[in-house]
Amino acid sequence: MTSPPPDPLAVEVVELIGTVVARYHREYEHAAARYALTGAQARVLSLLCVEPTPMRRIARYFECEPSNVTGIVDRLEARGLVERRPDPSDRRVKIAAATPAGREAAARLRGSLDFAREPLAALSEAERTTLRDLLKRMVGGGAPG
Amino acid sequence: MTSPPPDPLAVEVVELIGTVVARYHREYEHAAARYALTGAQARVLSLLCVEPTPMRRIARYFECEPSNVTGIVDRLEARGLVERRPDPSDRRVKIAAATPAGREAAARLRGSLDFAREPLAALSEAERTTLRDLLKRMVGGGAPG
DNA sequence: TATTGTTATACTCTATAACTATA
DNA sequence: TATAGTTATAGAGTATAACAATA
Structure with a gap:
């Protein structure tokens, strides 16, 4: 259907984004593992720290099947990081809602994401502002969560 | 060790990158699934299209255990997309090397990654160039693959 | 009837440890 | 002895289908 022109600049940017994505994702999993969390568990826990969320909505948020969420929340609940409320x-x-212990774990994890801040050290404040604005416009174009 | 100052701008950029990463990753898995490939299979196949690679080096590239690569290449090989050479x-x-069928499948997949190019449509050519240069410097700061 | 959450099932990814064949 | 690849095993994520409770 869509036959976009092969714009070399766009291709290069897409490849760079791919590199950033791969690196970030890997490091995120490693950081979560240091707290004995899988990536999926860490992501769900982080969401629940923002706002208690019905099981079904968690699945919609992550675009996965509701049956998956049952297991992930089961394991978080077994460790006292999350609880189910009627x-x-x-x-x-x-x-599903984060317990105080869950919020504490999520805060520690968030604080340990140095790998994400580190590459920004190469940029000046003005450049970071530019990057922020460009990313905002890219992200803003998509469908809201 | 590292106790970086809580720079609000950096935090915002990190969160934006997190959003981009989550969206890109999800879409990549979905795109791969449309070709009956898992994300891991698609990534390995893409690597092998660039260059035939020893099993051990595939594992180092993806920072995973060599035993994982055996299974992924097994499944790609069973479908005739990859072959093992002495x-x-x-x-x-x-x-491990991509077969002609494997290269074809990878090319089709690559062509279907519109979701990655689409957000760039919101940016002018000058802005894309700026974005490319900023990302390059971020990526360039890390360890080479 | 439709929806929410769960269970059962099967497949894949992942790490660990032990094994083989080479070096 | 060290290395490359594999196998065996176990835990976790994922999709599908079927189910109970509730709407």
Whole structure:
């Protein structure tokens, strides 16, 4: 359907983004592993620190099947990092929420993501501002979570 | 060891990168799935299209255990997308290489990564150049693959 | 009937440890 | 002895399908 012109500059940027993505993702998994969390567990926990979320909505957020979320939340709950709460307005719904221990673990993990800040050291403040604005416009173009 | 100052701008950029990474990664898996490939299979196949690579070096490249690579290459080989070749200079080594069918599949996949190019449409050519240069400097600061 | 969450199942990815064949 | 690749094993993520409880 879409037959975009083979813009060499766009290709180069896409490849660079691919490199950044691969590196970031790998480092994120490693950082999570240091807290005995898998990447998926860390991502769900981080989401639940922002806001308690029904199981179904977690699945929609990560674009995965609801059955996956059951297992991930099971394992987080078994370690006391997350709890399931009933939804007063709909007894079918279970709302997953981070416990204080979960919020603490997530905060420690977040603080350890130096690898993500480190490459920015090569840029001046003005350049970081430029980068931020360009990324914002790229991200803003997509569908909201 | 590293106790970087809590620079709000850096934090914002890191969060934006996190968003880009999450979106790109998800879309990449979906795109690979459309060709009946897992993300890991697609990444290995793409690497082998660049250059035939010994099993051990594939593992080092992706920073995973060599035993993983065996299974991934097994499955790619079973579908005729990859083949193992002996290394004439060291009979212990097996060199994995993309077959013509594998290169074709990888090319089709690469062509379908519109999602990565699409957000760039919001940027002018000058802005893309700026973005490219900033990303280059970020990436260049890390360890070479 | 439709929806929420779960269970059961099968496949893949991942790390660890032990094994083989070469070096 | 050290290295390259594999096998065996176990835990985790994922999609599919079927199910109970609730709407």
